[in-house]
Amino acid sequence: MRTVKLIVILLAVMTVCFSGNALAKDIEKGTVSVGAASNLGIFNYTSDTSGNSDNYTKYKFSGEIGYFVLNNFEIGTKLTYKAKHNGGDKKTSKSIAPYLGYHFSVNKNSNIYTLIGFGVGKYEDDYGDRDCSYSSSLLFGEVGYEYFLTDNVTVGPALYGEHKTLDYDEEQWDNKDLDEISGQIKLKIYF
8 A cells, every 4th residue: 555655646746747848948959058066065084994083175166068969968068176175185186078968858947957978187186295196087977957047047956976097107006996976056057
């Protein structure tokens, strides 16, 4: 009985969400998009071995430009800057990543979208007296919700995931993989 109730509730929610499809907000072929996203986090973690606590601040800014080659289907490029500060230590990452995206119409005021892309970048560590710089390659995915404030301005939350491989120049080190999942707030304008 409980399963039947959950199915009925799910179907009711889906009907309400997708009933506006006749008035859906399609993004037309030939549209250009310009967007920006950001997140800020203040973290505290405890080392497994030493038991010491450590605080750091991490933030990310990204900009993107896209072009709709078909209705709701976008190709574009994302530029990203990330930084992590921990006392005197600073790590930064800059990247450029082409992407493909699709926007699913929910109703006349909102869409759900997904992006997938790959790119290259530069990763830098500043450990006070020792500076290191590495090239990197990355694969990313993003899923988000966009609410139309006007006919061509959207805002909404997004979930961003990235897998990055650092390419070390020194022979004694193996390449290092970094994974990230973060939430962000995104603003986008369509022309």
